[in-house]
Amino acid sequence: MKQAKATAHTRLIKILKQNSLNITESRKKILQLFLEQDGALAHGDIEKRAGEKFDRVTVYRTLQTFVNKGIVHIIPTADNAIRYALCKDDCSEVGHDDHHIHFVCDNCHTTYCLDDIVTPDIRLPKGYSGRHVEMVVEGICKNCK
Amino acid sequence: MKQAKATAHTRLIKILKQNSLNITESRKKILQLFLEQDGALAHGDIEKRAGEKFDRVTVYRTLQTFVNKGIVHIIPTADNAIRYALCKDDCSEVGHDDHHIHFVCDNCHTTYCLDDIVTPDIRLPKGYSGRHVEMVVEGICKNCK
DNA sequence: ACAAAAAAAGCAACATTGTTGCAAAAGAAA
DNA sequence: TTTCTTTTGCAACAATGTTGCTTTTTTTGT
Ligand SMILES: [Mn+2]
Ligand SMILES: [Mn+2]
Ligand SMILES: [Zn+2]
Ligand SMILES: [Zn+2]
Numbered sequence: 109m110k111q112a113k114a115t116a117h118t119r120l121i122k123i124l125k126q127n128s129l130n131i132t133e134s135r136k137k138i139l140q141l142f143l144e145q146d147g148a149l150a151h152g153d154i155e156k157r158a159g160e161k162f163d164r165v166t167v168y169r170t171l172q173t174f175v176n177k178g179i180v181h182i183i184p185t186a187d188n189a190i191r192y193a194l195c196k197d198d199c200s201e202v203g204h205d206d207h208h209i210h211f212v213c214d215n216c217h218t219t220y221c222l223d224d225i226v227t228p229d230i231r232l233p234k235g236y237s238g239r240h241v242e243m244v245v246e247g248i249c250k251n252c253k
Numbered sequence: 254m255k256q257a258k259a260t261a262h263t264r265l266i267k268i269l270k271q272n273s274l275n276i277t278e279s280r281k282k283i284l285q286l287f288l289e290q291d292g293a294l295a296h297g298d299i300e301k302r303a304g305e306k307f308d309r310v311t312v313y314r315t316l317q318t319f320v321n322k323g324i325v326h327i328i329p330t331a332d333n334a335i336r337y338a339l340c341k342d343d344c345s346e347v348g349h350d351d352h353h354i355h356f357v358c359d360n361c362h363t364t365y366c367l368d369d370i371v372t373p374d375i376r377l378p379k380g381y382s383g384r385h386v387e388m389v390v391e392g393i394c395k396n397c398k
Numbered sequence: 399a400c401a402a403a404a405a406a407a408g409c410a411a412c413a414t415t416g417t418t419g420c421a422a423a424a425g426a427a428a
Numbered sequence: 429t430t431t432c433t434t435t436t437g438c439a440a441c442a443a444t445g446t447t448g449c450t451t452t453t454t455t456t457g458t
Contacts, residue, residue, distance in 0.1 A: 235395030250380030
């Protein structure tokens with residue numbers, strides 16, 4: 109128990125250090141939320157679950173920092189409620205390199221990173237050049253079927 | 254000149270009638286914005302371009318009505334600025350049926366419906382079932398290359 | 399372990415965006 | 429034109445996001 113906790117804590121520190129981020133309470137807490145979470149988190153979720161302890165502004169700034177560092181990525185949705193999820197690909201300060209697709213459940217609204225499913229290549233019309241592809245599938249998830 | 258204007262006006266009326274919507278000034282004006290526009294419109298754009306004449310709330314409600322009727326569809330983006338574009342597929346009150354992909358220019362931020370490019374089929378993990386696929390490509394558009 | 403320097407957090411004030419209820423106005427129907 | 433129905437505008441509010449500045453925390457160097 110104490111060992112597991114120590115290990116989890118070490119992991120947080122390691123990730124923050126790797127990204128040249130100072131170790132602070134809010135960064136540890138918010139990063140922990142992502143690590144212990146299966147799906148993605150909306151800003152509101154994070155604010156509710158970490159925000160009792162931290163200022164709203166701190167949550168905004170921490171998420172922004174994490175996105176800039178390539179620790180989390182943004183999942184665009186049609187409901188004006190951006191979700192964030194841990195990056196599992198080769199993302200860094202230089203740029204994101206997430207190529208997986210996302211799944212949003214119509215029923216429970218859980219948002220999943222389907223890390224094993226790669227965004228397909230698209231042939232664009234003449235004159236357009238693509239840099240990044242975002243793909244979100246809506247439907248019923250494994251827990252709601 | 255007068256003829257062209259009359260024709261455009263007729264077209265507006267026709268679309269609204271087809272969707273069993275009453276003909277009102279705000280619906281005509283906002284629908285017109287979409288018809289004379291190449292790319293998609295963010296809510297803010299519409300508010301700026303129609304909002305001097307109409308209340309903000311009316312713009313929200315009109316867009317909501319258009320989405321419900323299948324006249325326009327929502328394009329999800331990562332910047333908390335939902336864009337709307339005319340539906341060109343078989344959308345109706347019953348449901349949307351848009352299968353094309355979207356393109357957002359990194360430079361000019363114009364959002365295009367690439368109506369001819371169909372969203373690819375995706376093989377989902379066991380237990381997941383897809384209903385709809387959203388695909389947005391980011392890059393440089395034909396006007397900015 | 400301590401002091402100095404740097405970075406982050408908290409706070410307050412503000413801006414933008416989105417929602418709701420209700421009265422007034424506009425549109426459709428007769 | 430009159431009546432009925434729908435839509436709009438308005439006001440008030442809620443939620444979300446941003447900025448400047450002060451205080452606190454964290455790091456660094458001794
Ligand atoms: Mn993801
Ligand atoms: Mn489209
Ligand atoms: Zn589900
Ligand atoms: Zn462009």
